[in-house]
Amino acid sequence: DRIFQIIMPATQLPAGEDWDRRRELQAFDDTKAGVKGLVDAGVTALPPIFRHSPESLEGITSSNHVAGAIPTVDLSAARREDTVALVRRAAGTVGFFQVVNHGVPAELMAGMLEGVRRFNEGPAEAKQAIYSRDQARKVRFASNFDLFSSAAANWRDTLFFHLAPDPAPSQELPEAVRGMWSPSTERR
Numbered sequence: 001d002r003i004f005q006i007i008m009p010a011t012q013l014p015a016g017e018d019w020d021r022r023r024e025l026q027a028f029d030d031t032k033a034g035v036k037g038l039v040d041a042g043v044t045a046l047p048p049i050f051r052h053s054p055e056s057l058e059g060i061t062s063s064n065h066v067a068g069a070i071p072t073v074d075l076s077a078a079r080r081e082d083t084v085a086l087v088r089r090a091a092g093t094v095g096f097f098q099v100v101n102h103g104v105p106a107e108l109m110a111g112m113l114e115g116v117r118r119f120n121e122g123p124a125e126a127k128q129a130i131y132s133r134d135q136a137r138k139v140r141f142a143s144n145f146d147l148f149s150s151a152a153a154n155w156r157d158t159l160f161f162h163l164a165p166d167p168a169p170s171q172e173l174p175e176a177v178r179g180m181w182s183p184s185t186e187r188r
Contacts, residue, residue: 024049025147032131033124034143034157040124052152070094076101111180118176119159126174127157138168 028049031037038047071090077083090097119126132140139161144153159177161168170178 019048021049022148025153028153029133029143029147032128034127034131034141035155036120036127036157037124046155049153050155056151071097073097073099074101075099075103108180112177115177115180116159119174120157122174122176126176130174138162138166139172139174141174 024047028038028047033040071086071094073083073086073090075083077086087097127141130137130139130141133142133145134140141157141159143157144150145158147153159174161173161177
């Protein structure tokens with residue numbers, strides 16, 4: 001089985017002098033709006049920078065993992081080695097997993113999700129103000145950390161902020177997520 005990917009036949013990918021991938025990537029990045037900005041602009045077809053060629057996916061197959069099932073990693077596992085094995089298996093086969101028994105209060109997680117939702121649904125100006133590829137910045141928003149090095153861009157935007165050991169000052173956080181996390185909410 002091929003893993004699910006959005007694949008465009010090579011004959012439908014822009015080619016030649018009429019299409020400069022690097023220029024398109026830069027134009028996308030320069031908007032500082034991310035993929036949400038494309039959606040908000042009414043884009044109805046997947047832009048070529050997000051498409052994988054069939055050749056780039058040769059040899060990639062799905063695992064025997066049951067479709068739709070998300071692996072669970074239980075941090076209360078008796079031995080650290082068991083937890084590491086669960087993480088390694090989930091990351092190596094499905095690519096993501098759900099963590100349970102981590103000790104983070106449900107209300108804190110719900111609040112964080114709501115704050116991130118408010119940020120993503122909020123005004124483009126709030127995202128553009130902190131859009132950066134500078135990994136030294138403690139608070140930043142970006143689309144595709146590997147935008148200029150990957151074979152195809154991913155359909156994702158990310159809000160980053162440092163939590164430890166030296167957290168970003170709360171006044172640097174976007175208003176939508178300010179107050180959701182502070183050193184006093186960390187587990188001790």
